[in-house]
Amino acid sequence: MTHSSSTSISRRAAIATLAALGSGAVLAQGVASRPVTVRLGYQKSSTLIAVLKAQGALEKQLAPLNVALSWHEFTSGLPLLEALNLDNLDISADVADTVPVFAQAAGADLTFLAQEAPSPSAQAIVVREDSPIRTVADLKGKKVGFAKAAGAHYLLIAALDKAGLSFKDIEPAYLTPADGRAAFEKGAIDAWVVWDPFLAAAQRQSKVRVLADGAGIASYQRYYLASSKFAKARPDVLRVVYAELEKTGKWVKQNPKEAATLLSPVWGLDAATIEQANARRSYAVWPVVPEGLGEQQRIADAFLAEKLLPRKIDALNVALFKPGA
Known part of the structure; x- marks a missing residue:
């Protein structure tokens, strides 16, 4: 083989090698640029998440982290945290204070990301306006509808206790908010325990009377x-989510009409x-x-005293996220 042909072959081999390396680099770049999907669960009452979803703000802030969101709606808090426990979700939007208790009793390994300050009047026990039931004590022997493990569930227990009754003194009907509204309007239940925005919708669209809200008995965080x-794997994502929640909470309170207008088509209210x-x-x-x-x-x-929780738990023995860390 001559020197010139050997050189030519070497050049062709070098070019082929460079081409292979180049295509490999492009392939690696494509793989690296593929966004990681984070699964976020929420429910209709997850106001701040609903605002962020409608505005597209959370996706925009997470984009520099190469993160995409997939959104998953649930009827209430208990199935939401069950999905989180089963590793079908990564992050859960807000659930009432009762729900993590049930999740902990089921052995869920959860980290508390953030909380909303108490809102005791945002849930209530209601009856129809013409109902003979005048006080919580009058619920004895009556059929009461509510979502299992929701904040409404604890509100009912606390209100009954204050009235000298126990949970066994009523007939519980475990119903999602939509099913509860239908049962309440048909007269299939005597009272309904529910939270906003379902509570506000019932007050404005039906003739209802509030027996009790959470004031003094259930702070509803x-x-x-x-x-x-x-x-543990993505504290950077949680820091972004926390910052956006904090900012959006302030915006909703400072701009009530704009927030309501934004949420109206989302909630159908x-x-x-x-x-x-x-x-x-x-x-x-x-x-x-x-x-x-x-x-x-x-x-x-x-809940344990009423034999509604399967075992005693230490509610304070939980992992807490530190947004500033």
Whole structure:
């Protein structure tokens, strides 16, 4: 073989090698640029998440982290946290304070991301306006509808206890908010325990009377959570979510009409109803600290006493996310 032909072959080999390396680099770049999908669960009453979803703000803030969101709606908090526990979700939007208690009793490994300040008047026990039931004590022997493990569930237990009754004194009907509304309007249940915006919708669209809300008995705090596995792997994502929740909570309270108008087509409710509902929610987003979890233990103990929780739990023995860390 001549020197010139050998050189030619070497050049062709070098070019082929460079081409292969180049295509490999392009392929690697394509793989690297493929967004990681984060699964976020929410429910209709997840106001701040609903605003962020409608505005596209959360996706925009997560894009620099190469993260895409997939959204998953649930009827209430318990199935939402069950999905989180089964690793079908990474992050859970706000659920009532009762729900994590049931998840902990089921052995869920959860991290508390954030909480909303108390909103005791944002849930209530209602009866039809013409009902003979005048007080909570009159619920004895009556059929009461509510979502299992929701904040409404604890409100009912606490209100019955205050009236000298126990949970066994009523006939419970475990119903999603939509099914509860239908049963209530048909007269299939005597009373309904529900939260906003469903409460505001019932007040504005039906003739109802409030027997009791959470004032003085159930503070109704709402928590945002993540699977602990995800919290350890992607604290950068949780920091972005926390910051957006905090900012959006302030915006909703400072711009009630704009927020209601934005949410109206999302929720299928008129803006006036949404504004009434939002006025009863604090939407102040805080980091979760051990000192703020005192009511969680009281809730757990109340459910255990009524034999509604399978085992005793230490409600304060939970993982807490530190947004500033």
